[in-house]
Amino acid sequence: MTTELTIAKALNLALRLALEEDNKVLLFGEDIGKLGGVFRVTDGLHKDFGEHRVIDSPLAESGIVGTAIGLAMRGFRPVLEIQFDGFVFPAFDQIISQLAKVHRRTSGSVKLPITIRIPYGGGIGAVEHHSESPETFFAHIPGLRVLTPSDPQSAYSCLLSAIRSDDPVIFFEPKRRYWDKGPVDHTQSSSDPWRARIVRTGSDVTVVAYGPMVKTALQAADASEYSLEVIDLQSLSPLDDRSIADSVQRTGRLVIVHEAPGNLGLGAEIAARIGRSCFYDLEAPIERVTGYDVPYPPSKLEEHYLPDHDRILVAVDSVMGA
Amino acid sequence: MPIDTEPHSRDLAVQLLTPEGELVTHESYSLDLTNAQYKSLYREMVFVRRLDLEATALQRQGQLGLWASSLGQEAAQVGSAFALEKNDFAFLTYREHGVAWMRGVDPKKIMEVYRGTSIGGWDPLEHRCNNYTIVIGNQVLNGVGYAMGCSLDQSSDAVITYFGDGATAQGDVNEGFVFASTFDAPVVFFCQNNQWAISQPSEKFVKTPIYRRADGFGFPGVLVDGNDVLAVIAVTKAALARARSGAGPTLIEAFTYRMAAHTTSDDPTRYRHENELQNWKLRDPIERLKVMLARHGIADRGFFNAIESEADAWAESLRNSVRSMPEPAPESMFDDVYAEKNEVLDAQRAAFIEYHEGFADSGAQS
Numbered sequence: 001m002t003t004e005l006t007i008a009k010a011l012n013l014a015l016r017l018a019l020e021e022d023n024k025v026l027l028f029g030e031d032i033g034k035l036g037g038v039f040r041v042t043d044g045l046h047k048d049f050g051e052h053r054v055i056d057s058p059l060a061e062s063g064i065v066g067t068a069i070g071l072a073m074r075g076f077r078p079v080l081e082i083q084f085d086g087f088v089f090p091a092f093d094q095i096i097s098q099l100a101k102v103h104r105r106t107s108g109s110v111k112l113p114i115t116i117r118i119p120y121g122g123g124i125g126a127v128e129h130h131s132e133s134p135e136t137f138f139a140h141i142p143g144l145r146v147l148t149p150s151d152p153q154s155a156y157s158c159l160l161s162a163i164r165s166d167d168p169v170i171f172f173e174p175k176r177r178y179w180d181k182g183p184v185d186h187t188q189s190s191s192d193p194w195r196a197r198i199v200r201t202g203s204d205v206t207v208v209a210y211g212p213m214v215k216t217a218l219q220a221a222d223a224s225e226y227s228l229e230v231i232d233l234q235s236l237s238p239l240d241d242r243s244i245a246d247s248v249q250r251t252g253r254l255v256i257v258h259e260a261p262g263n264l265g266l267g268a269e270i271a272a273r274i275g276r277s278c279f280y281d282l283e284a285p286i287e288r289v290t291g292y293d294v295p296y297p298p299s300k301l302e303e304h305y306l307p308d309h310d311r312i313l314v315a316v317d318s319v320m321g322a
Numbered sequence: 323m324p325i326d327t328e329p330h331s332r333d334l335a336v337q338l339l340t341p342e343g344e345l346v347t348h349e350s351y352s353l354d355l356t357n358a359q360y361k362s363l364y365r366e367m368v369f370v371r372r373l374d375l376e377a378t379a380l381q382r383q384g385q386l387g388l389w390a391s392s393l394g395q396e397a398a399q400v401g402s403a404f405a406l407e408k409n410d411f412a413f414l415t416y417r418e419h420g421v422a423w424m425r426g427v428d429p430k431k432i433m434e435v436y437r438g439t440s441i442g443g444w445d446p447l448e449h450r451c452n453n454y455t456i457v458i459g460n461q462v463l464n465g466v467g468y469a470m471g472c473s474l475d476q477s478s479d480a481v482i483t484y485f486g487d488g489a490t491a492q493g494d495v496n497e498g499f500v501f502a503s504t505f506d507a508p509v510v511f512f513c514q515n516n517q518w519a520i521s522q523p524s525e526k527f528v529k530t531p532i533y534r535r536a537d538g539f540g541f542p543g544v545l546v547d548g549n550d551v552l553a554v555i556a557v558t559k560a561a562l563a564r565a566r567s568g569a570g571p572t573l574i575e576a577f578t579y580r581m582a583a584h585t586t587s588d589d590p591t592r593y594r595h596e597n598e599l600q601n602w603k604l605r606d607p608i609e610r611l612k613v614m615l616a617r618h619g620i621a622d623r624g625f626f627n628a629i630e631s632e633a634d635a636w637a638e639s640l641r642n643s644v645r646s647m648p649e650p651a652p653e654s655m656f657d658d659v660y661a662e663k664n665e666v667l668d669a670q671r672a673a674f675i676e677y678h679e680g681f682a683d684s685g686a687q688s
């Protein structure tokens with residue numbers, strides 16, 4: 001069954017299905033109950049599943065993650081919401097010191113199947129701490145998985161996979177794309193969320209993007225005089241560099257796009273891996289199109305900070321030697 | 323017996339056994355144990371102290387990388403753990419050897435953690451006793467969450483979560499209080515105020531007695547003589563009963579003293595006076611129970627000597643097993659990082675093994 005949905009609604013449907021299929025699934029976070037979350041992703045779930053399944057938490061992020069670890073030890077499968085990207089840091093300690101390490105510490109005895117949903121990225125004209133892209137911090141940590149969808153279908157499939165995973169998953173939701181519509185097949189998970197997927201085939205340049213930048217990369221592909229192959233990573237950890245390498249071996253050129261600052265970002269890791277695995281296939285140095293190495297700017301400047309299709313096209317021209 | 327929430331008795335720690343070994347009554351708390359139980363408590367405390375002294379000696383001999391001593395805190399730890407039911411769950415810091423002992427954790431597993439052959443040591447689900455948490459205060463939130471799960475399950479299980487006076491400055495501890503209060507979680511917050519956060523005396527950062535902080539979070543707090551194993555049991559049992567009844571959390575401040583250094587890497591002569599230690603030796607938790615047992619004719623010299631001999635023999639076997647602990651296999655560092663398959667890590671592990679096998683080959687050829 002395929003319907004046309006926004007990303008927010010696709011996420012809502014995935015949460016509803018997860019709550020229906022496993023009574024150990026709990027939603028826990030700030031204002032997710034009666035309000036339905038500040039982005040309404042949990043809209044209606046409190047009413048339909050009750051206050052013991054969809055739980056409004058006190059306003060303390062470390063408390064949310066720290067107690068979820070205990071709930072998971074007790075056999076629950078918590079799905080947490082951190083209200084905005086810039087508010088995850090109070091929970092950083094629990095995520096890094098406990099969540100990521102308990103399975104290893106207990107030699108596999110204690111599983112922590114916790115999903116932490118975090119709306120991330122800029123482009124919505126917000127105040128400070130509401131537009132950040134902190135995914136690198138989490139992708140760097142052994143023991144965590146990191147997923148980020150780009151469209152309604154991947155939002156639906158990725159979130160269900162995250163919740164069903166026995167590993168902790170940090171799930172970044174591209175907040176400025178929440179209201180983008182697209183088809184969602186909710187009879188099946190159409191692709192493997194742990195694999196990068198080719199969202200547009202091309203022959204000249206491989207453009208790797210994820211989350212909100214996939215749409216931007218597709219816009220660039222539409223506008224480019226060259227044939228761009230656009231890859232949506234979906235999983236930032238583990239990183240499916242084999243799929244990227246397969247593409248680069250065909251195109252010989254790679255451009256990596258993300259909103260997060262470039263310094264030590266995902267692009268650096270991808271460039272290092274592809275630089276090694278595709279050294280003899282590359283026709284040009286790998287280019288990165290990223291946010292600048294500055295604190296996220298005031299919203300009146302964010303269009304200059306965020307990679308757009310023009311900056312991608314400049315990078316494409318560069319790798320094409322144009 | 324309910325938790326006493328009236329202010330009249332607040333400024334005195336609950337006590338049922340004086341430092342001189344006299345049994346006294348308390349208006350709110352009492353405890354009725356059999357003679358066998360009294361003797362068993364004595365034995366447990368002697369063994370926990372021996373465990374601690376052996377571990378300190380093993381560290382000095384280079385057999386352990388580090389040790390965090392529980393010396394002087396045996397009554398607080400053994401007593402609070404004695405109050406637990408089998409299905410209750412304990413969340414520990416790195417100093418709760420007495421609790422781990424009471425939960426049936428093999429002391430060799432504790433030694434593995436401090437020797438560096440294992441990260442966690444034991445299976446927390448098997449013993450219903452979490453692995454030592456080294457980041458100060460993290461385990462309080464984990465324990466509160468577990469307790470929230472107990473009430474969602476509508477079970478009568480309860481949780482005890484330990485922390486020290488230093489940890490009361492941590493956000494996680496205070497958030498734990500808020501979450502437990504919000505959800506009436508069946509959890510007992512057991513603070514061992516051992517007076518010292520490494521070099522900092524608790525009076526410096528605790529301006530209101532710790533147990534009184536509970537007021538601000540909406541649940542009762544109780545001050546107990548942490549060196550009185552009987553009072554600790556009585557108060558902890560009452561708090562656990564309150565938790566099971568659905569009434570919510572209780573904060574217990576067990577007033578005790580860290581008789582040794584913070585860890586074997588610490589030098590307390592730089593920040594505290596020897597005479598402080600001498601004063602606390604007069605309040606020793608094991609001695610006062612021993613005096614009571616002898617005075618009431620519950621145990622005699624033969625019993626005490628037998629316990630000592632048993633502990634001697636046990637300590638020797640512990641020493642030997644620590645010295646002969648096998649090193650973990652190098653590639654085991656890749657184990658259990660993820661619950662599910664991770665090809666990137668699998669490849670790294672394979673490369674690591676191949677790298678080491680390469681050395682084996684060259685060794686064989688040369």
